[in-house]
Amino acid sequence: MSTATVQTKWWSGGKSPFNVEYGKLMMWYFLMSDAFTFGAFLISYGSIRFSQNYWPNPNHVFDSAPGIHGGAPLLFVSIMTFILIMSSVTMVLAVHEGHHGNRIGVIKYLFWTIIGGLAFLGCQAWEWHHLITGEHAVLVNGKVELWGQNMRHNPWGAIVEGVNYNGHHVTTPGPVAFGGYFFGITGFHGFHVFSGVIINIIMLIMAWNGTFDRKGHYLMIEKAGLYWHFVDLVWVFVFLCFYLI
Amino acid sequence: MSMEHQMSPEVTFHHAPDEGNVKKIWRTFWVLLAITVVELAIGYLMYALDLPDGFRKLALKGTVTILSLAKAYYIVSIFMHLGSEVRNLIMTIVVPLMLFIWFIIAFVYDGHSYKTLRNNYDPHFKESTMPTEHGTKPAPAEFKAGEAGGKE
Known part of the structure; x- marks a missing residue:
């Protein structure tokens, strides 16, 4: 772009001043607005968290994986993160193949991107199920109740010293807002992953049918790619805000 | 090789030659993976040390936040290709943010x-x-351990 940018008069008409296709530019602005939506959710979560004296330690909440019951913090979410980074790479490779007009390459990498997206959604389904159906001993009005993590209950309060229930710690109820924010934000992100998978499936079918070859370019793949990378980008911050800090 | 697409009769745009070569993509992947591994290591460190609230805990949390911003930069700049777009386009995205x-x-x-x-x-x-002090709370005064009963 270096020399071309200097010599081209972008604003004298007849050229796209931003040197991108209209649809791609609009995708960028959509993603910027979407970034504010996610940002507002995450900042609201931060605001509530800073207003509390006690907040659950994520290492105690997210410490399980399929076949591992507790004691493995960060393990499962690191697998999910790896899946999403990997699917982002296959998406760039699909875009790259598109630049060269290589239909088979586009189809191959789109396929792997879709598989990655579905794997991520599967992981998220497992995690939600595990949290909602879990049974944790919580001391409520002098009685022990078994709570899962949902929108109304949070079993991750402080540990009650000197009390055990079937060999497990007993806790006080934790801040209720935790569940709403966790399920709301990861759910909104998961919805983006889901719609990204649908978009990629449509791209795969169109590539398969030779639609892009007839158009003479694979610019549509670039737009789908932008959306998919954005999903990965949001996950970076969801991962940071809910699992790391 | 530079391609020029004719999208409409009036508007044309150039593609940067050989954008996003495969080596650069994989290098970015390894960078992202390495940063994630460091983040996880810090996460485990925070878990293992079980630090009280204070400067050291805040410093570790600040470090993972900065590392996350670095990841965001690589995703947006390389994968989403924003780093190679026209400067005015970059500014219309970055300035509102x-x-x-x-x-x-x-x-x-x-x-x-x-x-x-x-x-x-x-x-x-x-x-x-x-x-x-230890992240725990004493049981309410009126409660005795013996009274703990399961949910019916």
């Missing part, structure tokens, strides 16, 4: 201020939510 600086500071500070006010003026809130 500067709002986040105010957004984060204002709302987090507001939450903190609400907590301080409640701790000052609402003793019940303070007593019922303030964790003790």
Whole structure:
């Protein structure tokens, strides 16, 4: 772009001043607005968290994986993160193949991107199920109740010293807002992953049918790619805000 | 090789030659993976050390936040290719996002201020939510361990 940018008069008409296709530019602005939506959710979560004296330690909440019951913090979410980074790479490779007009390459990498997206959604389904159906001993009005993590209950309060229930710690109820924010934000992100998978499936079918070859370019793949990378980008911050800090 | 697409009779645009070569993509992947591994290591460190609230814990949390911003930069700049777009386009995306600086500071500070006010003026809130030294809370006075009963 270096020399071309200097010599081209972008604003004298007849050229796209931003040197991108209209649809791609609009995708960028959509993603910027979407970034504010996610940002507002995450900042609201931060605001509530800073207003509390006690907040659950994520290492105690997210410490399980399929076949591992507790004691493995960060393990499962690191697998999910790896899946999403990997699917982002296959998406760039699909875009790259598109630049060269290589239909088979586009189809191959789109396929792997879709598989990655579905794997991520599967992981998220497992995690939600595990949290909602879990049974944790919580001391409520002098009685022990078994709570899962949902929108109304949070079993991750402080540990009650000197009390055990079937060999497990007993806790006080934790801040209720935790569940709403966790399920709301990861759910909104998961919805983006889901719609990204649908978009990629449509791209795969169109590539398969030779639609892009007839158009003479694979610019549509670039737009789908932008959306998919954005999903990965949001996950970076969801991962940071809910699992790391 | 530079391609030129004719999208409409009036508007044309150039593609940067050989954008996003495969080596660069994989290098970015390894960078992202390495940063994630470091983040996880810091996460485990925070878990293993079980630090009290204070400067050291804040420093570790600050470090993972900066590392996350680095990841965001690589994803946006390389994978989303924004780094290679026309400068004016970059600015129309990045400048509005500067709002986040105010957004984060204002709302987090507001939450903190609400907590301080409640701790000052609402003793019940303070007593019922303030964790003790080891992150635990003594059982309510009227409760005895023997009374613990399961959910029917």
